[in-house]
Amino acid sequence: MGWDDDVVKCLVFWANFFLALVGITLLSLGITYKINLEELIYVIPKDYHHIIVIPILAIPLGSIIIAIAVFGCYGCITEKSNFVTVYGAVLLIIVTVQLAVGICAFLLIRDRQKFDRDLNVALSEVFRNYENVYEYKEIADLIQHRLKCCGTNGTSYWAVIPKSCYETDTKIIYDQPCPRLVSGYLNRCVLIVGIAVLIFSIAVLLGSVISLSFARYLKVHQRRDQYISPPFWW
Known part of the structure; x- marks a missing residue:
């Protein structure tokens, strides 16, 4: 690979590094707000105990994004196109889950009164x-x-x-x-996590697009290299 190829690989690597930071942030938010809601579990109405599910779901989502980002960096370094393709496809699945979790956060408390x-x-x-x-x-x-x-x-x-x-x-x-303050606080806990999940889903989607584009880039170069035979004196 030439100089331009190294630049592309470097950009993809840093995109995955940023994705790992997104996972760490989401994991931290999930843990923080899970603890906050559990502390107030006695005052959360029984019909609404499920609101704690949103930060709980954010924890494995963040963990999976971190792990996937590490594998993405590995695929970028080793230049394995199939590996990078699978990685990009998995990110698309994660985006779908994130969108579902984020939307649910806005629908959990539909009747505020x-x-x-x-x-x-x-x-x-x-x-x-x-x-x-x-x-x-x-x-x-x-x-x-x-x-x-x-x-x-x-x-x-x-x-x-x-x-x-x-x-x-x-x-x-x-x-x-x-x-009134407790009601606002509980709503904020759920909505902050939901909004964060939705916003971070954009970053994950971009990571998926970049990875799939990089996988295609690798396949094109691999095919090109197959057709270029070395000079006879090599």
């Missing part, structure tokens, strides 16, 4: 048993501290305002009611 009603019921149960159930106390404190809110209707909810309603090491008190 029902979701908010069920969420308010679950939150009321948690805050009502703040002193009686240790797990509920933990999750209520987590919600109030992380989302900077207090009770289900503000500070008036509490006879004795808990420390989690205060900003750390200050006397600043959070006076926002929690239900």
